Amino acid sequence: MGRRLQTNPTAERALLVAVDWRNDGWDLESSLTELAHLAETDGLVVVGSVTQRLPKPNMTHYVGSGKLEEIRALKDTLHYDVVLVNDELSPGQLRHLEDALDAKVIDRTALILDIFARRAQTHEGRLQVELAQLEYRLPRLTRMWTHLSRQAVGGVGLRGPGETQLEVDRRQARRRIALIKSQLQEVHRHRELYRNRRRRQNIPVIALVGYTNAGKSTLLNRLTDAGVLAEDKLFATLDPTTRRVTLPSGRTVLMTDTVGFIHNLPTFLVAAFRATLEEILEASVIVHVMDVTHPKAAEQAETVRTVLEDLGADSRPKVTALNKIDRLGDGLTPDQIAADLNLPPTYVPISAATGAGVDLLLQRVEEILTEQQRLVPVRVVVPYSEAGLVDLFHRAGKVDSERFGEHGTLLAGHLPVDLLPRFEPYRETAGTR
Ligand SMILES: Nc1nc2c(ncn2[C@@H]2O[C@H](COP(=O)(O)OP(=O)(O)OP(=O)(O)O)[C@@H](O)[C@H]2O)c(=O)[nH]1
Ligand SMILES: [Mg+2]
Missing domain, CATH: 1.10.287 (Helix Hairpins)
Incomplete structure (x- = not known):
């Protein structure tokens, strides 16, 4: 399992410990490979792993007592400095485990936090x-x-x-x-000001989302000279980067690269990054970048779907970029993968590394934008407390008539499709005049 880079002699030696108890589609092997990848990303050297199948982790020391003995005994042969646990431990489990093993114990959450701290x-x-x-x-x-x-x-x-x-x-x-x-x-207030300015300029935002290491930054670098760090490490990107990208028609959009997702991401972590992630809600189009060569591509896609749903971004128009097709061996085609993954037909096979398919991806994005900007007739009564919306109607749509009624400003005219949800609560129904 995992790569074992044994290059740095001063690096801390880590023993991976995992209880196999979840039934979420991730087999233990893949889950451990990911943990090893996280460990290497954090500069640790993985010296071995111990696993145990249990209905659920032991309440006191995560593994059963027999396993605990085994792990303790391994210290003499593997000389590990750190025990890396594949789940988030309760404070009690952490304490008991450290006492029993007399070694540093780090759980998956603490490891991810450590990587985040280096990246921020x-x-x-x-x-x-x-x-x-x-x-x-x-x-x-x-x-x-x-x-x-x-x-x-x-x-x-x-x-x-x-x-x-x-x-x-x-x-x-x-x-x-x-x-x-x-x-x-305070930071978010500034961000909001910036967002408002951006909204006024009416430049569409395209958000790159995906599992960590899927190739989001590589794609942004391919499309611009963003110079975003892209490497074979998990969570290479933490802070969002936004760049201007020119679409085939010559039209300019803003493209944002954000923090990658990972399965079993602790909720408080998602909460801490919520403001950053909410940038995704602003996006006119979400490009979901997938690493199709990953053995757990389907599970990764599921994680991404869940996080987007949590954020309330699952209804945004989406294009799936099936990335890294340059690494697909003979026999397996992107279409087969898409079929296996049950993807809607809005996917585009690409290679961010070679640039293959990237033009088609941009074209697809442009088609969606065009559709969103299609004007449709609409009548709304906007309450006087929502003056900003009246402003927006004038700016982004076409106003045929405007009246001031008892309940608010009555506007009739045309609005771009993608703005309809914001006016939905005020769509005119009989009796609101
Ligand atoms: N062969 C191949 N490798 C790719 C491709 N796209 C990205 N990679 C590699 O995949 C690794 C991860 O790429 P990144 O662009 O850093 O991935 P990311 O989605 O930004 O990852 P995080 O920032 O960690 O969430 C790097 O080693 C890239 O060189 C591709 O199309 N083909
Ligand atoms: Mg990145």
């Missing part, structure tokens, strides 16, 4: 990661405290793990969380 470059990205880290650590502060006292470091504040100190730590963490949240609000 923008002010917003850093704040989001710190928020997620604090929320992850808050319930686990007890562990960190006993950990320190066990090492008998001594010194200030370490003379006996009193409840008081623990409370101080928790209070500090909560205060910091509140502070970060208010700073993030």
